[in-house]
Amino acid sequence: MGLIPEEPPPGPARPGFWRSPVRSTWTTTLIGSVLLVAIVIVASTGFISHAAYQPDLGRNALIPREKDLQLLVFSWPSGPSWLYALTQGAHVTFGLMMVPLLLFKLWSVIPLLFSWPPPLKPGEALGKLANLLLVGSATFQLATGLTNAQLFYPWHFNFVVAHYYGAWLFVASVMLHVATQLPKMRAAYRTRADVLGMADDPLRTPNPGTTTISRRGVLGLMGASTGAVMLTTVGQSAGGPLRELALFAPRGAGSDDFPVNKTAKVARITQQLVGDAWRLQLATPDGDVVALSREDLLVMPQHTYDLPIACVEGWSSVQTWTGVRLLDLAVRAGIDDAEQVHVVSVQPAGAFKQTTLGRAQIHAERGLLALKVNGADLSLDHGFPARIIVPALPGVHCTKWVGRLEFA
Numbered sequence: 001m002g003l004i005p006e007e008p009p010p011g012p013a014r015p016g017f018w019r020s021p022v023r024s025t026w027t028t029t030l031i032g033s034v035l036l037v038a039i040v041i042v043a044s045t046g047f048i049s050h051a052a053y054q055p056d057l058g059r060n061a062l063i064p065r066e067k068d069l070q071l072l073v074f075s076w077p078s079g080p081s082w083l084y085a086l087t088q089g090a091h092v093t094f095g096l097m098m099v100p101l102l103l104f105k106l107w108s109v110i111p112l113l114f115s116w117p118p119p120l121k122p123g124e125a126l127g128k129l130a131n132l133l134l135v136g137s138a139t140f141q142l143a144t145g146l147t148n149a150q151l152f153y154p155w156h157f158n159f160v161v162a163h164y165y166g167a168w169l170f171v172a173s174v175m176l177h178v179a180t181q182l183p184k185m186r187a188a189y190r191t192r193a194d195v196l197g198m199a200d201d202p203l204r205t206p207n208p209g210t211t212t213i214s215r216r217g218v219l220g221l222m223g224a225s226t227g228a229v230m231l232t233t234v235g236q237s238a239g240g241p242l243r244e245l246a247l248f249a250p251r252g253a254g255s256d257d258f259p260v261n262k263t264a265k266v267a268r269i270t271q272q273l274v275g276d277a278w279r280l281q282l283a284t285p286d287g288d289v290v291a292l293s294r295e296d297l298l299v300m301p302q303h304t305y306d307l308p309i310a311c312v313e314g315w316s317s318v319q320t321w322t323g324v325r326l327l328d329l330a331v332r333a334g335i336d337d338a339e340q341v342h343v344v345s346v347q348p349a350g351a352f353k354q355t356t357l358g359r360a361q362i363h364a365e366r367g368l369l370a371l372k373v374n375g376a377d378l379s380l381d382h383g384f385p386a387r388i389i390v391p392a393l394p395g396v397h398c399t400k401w402v403g404r405l406e407f408a
């Protein structure tokens, strides 16, 4: 033990190196509380999004069912139609807002990173390790979420799987952190601030510099930067005039048209795949196939509804869709009470080529195989000749260029 000098080396470990008079347990408690509210929103909407992927329906599961930690896998409902637009818009917006909040939080506790003597007792070392895990998993979640929403994939792992397991690690370390910090937080709230342990508050500098910014100023700055992120993000789901301000929306912010997730070109859709020879194949239970042309579909009863398309990346957009009810197609395939439908695109390959929908989606009054949008034929980029549109369904399940439906 004699190897560690009692006197800290010159630099950030010296008491008085950090001089902002604004740092205190009370300041950190305030920032931490705001951050905690954001974390609760982001974590719960994140787990909701996982449920919306309907991993209990066969091929939808990116994580094998027996390795899925999720306690809450429920059949995703088909209403209200804006459900996923709301939960996922909140997930991405509050997730982005966490970036400035986290930076302010780290700024407020930075002296503790260098506290002297270094943690040698097992208990102290464990505490440091837990903090490392907390900051590490928070950074990982924000970095992967941010780059995913910006369609930038610099890594070589599956985003969904990594972000999902990362979420569990993050939530567990936040819970541990809050549990251990609760006494301090309560004391800070009870004594209201500056009176709190003037002498032994480890966050209060013994060597305050001249005041360049008040605590109110720091909190104001935090509010302003978080608010700015919110204002420049929320428009991608909230729409209206805010859409012009959605600087972080990578797909078609500010344009009148609605975003295209993957263009026909990128998905390698050829004229041959979707031209006159295209048929919708309806697989029947006895192994037969009913082949319907677009004209066959257009003479079936058509229904028109305003429904959002809402992507996991956070953006959403309400459009007027026209098409055939999924339920009518199930009946046409000879199944009166369909439980599931497996949807396959004519797209040659790709992660979103196929999906499975459940009972709620098939039986939804507004669950459509859409042929038109806003009164005109679907454009090739939006899924011509036919695509899935169901209220509350995540965009990822709204398969474009549908070629085959297998009801069961």
Ligand SMILES: Nc1nc2c(c(=O)[nH]1)N[C@H]1C(S)=C(S)[C@@H](COP(=O)(O)O)O[C@H]1N2
Binding pocket: 258, 259, 260, 261, 262, 267, 309, 310, 311, 312, 345, 347, 350, 352, 353, 381, 382, 383, 394, 395, 396, 397, 398, 399, 400, 401
């Ligand atoms: N065949 C196919 N369908 C697809 C996709 C795809 O890549 N291929 N992307 C999905 C995703 S992730 C979204 S958000 C929506 C977006 O629909 P849009 O491009 O018409 O806005 O399409 C979905 N349908």
Ligand SMILES: [Mo]
Binding pocket: 261, 310, 311, 312, 313, 395, 396
């Ligand atoms: Mo998406």
